[in-house]
Amino acid sequence: MKSLNEVLARELDLMLETWNYHWNVEGPLFPSLHVLFESQYQSLQEISDGIAERIRALGVVAETRVNIIIAKGTSTQEMLGNLATKHEALARWMQDELVPAYAEAGDAASADLLTQTLHKHDKAAWMLRATAR
Ligand SMILES: [Fe+2]
Numbered sequence: 456m457k458s459l460n461e462v463l464a465r466e467l468d469l470m471l472e473t474w475n476y477h478w479n480v481e482g483p484l485f486p487s488l489h490v491l492f493e494s495q496y497q498s499l500q501e502i503s504d505g506i507a508e509r510i511r512a513l514g515v516v517a518e519t520r521v522n523i524i525i526a527k528g529t530s531t532q533e534m535l536g537n538l539a540t541k542h543e544a545l546a547r548w549m550q551d552e553l554v555p556a557y558a559e560a561g562d563a564a565s566a567d568l569l570t571q572t573l574h575k576h577d578k579a580a581w582m583l584r585a586t587a588r
Contacts, residue, residue, distance in 0.1 A: 457553060459510045459565065463503060464520040469541050470499035475525045476534045484531055484586075491586065495538070495579050502572050509568050535587040542580035549573040 477492035507517035
């Protein structure tokens, strides 16, 4: 079973990428995207905090593994697509693999936390896809 520290690493990467886009987005959609990205990196910070605190509640050290390089000159459409794809991948991973595995292992609290988190990723992906149209 994948550890919650692996989930935390991916959430932190996505938070940092979203935060970077909040700074670097340019063009006619700047005002709305600057605000959208801000709300999404703040949500990802809350998600990361919840997962880290669940890791601690399980008696494990919460790790900070960051592995991200953000290309310069990313277009607005690429930003929206990159983030949506990552939110969708996280939601799919949680739904198809993590939630069933944690439920099967009898860790209902982690399964519940991951279920709540996948709702948030679905919602973020929808907002990004709707903006990109
Ligand atoms: Fe800011």
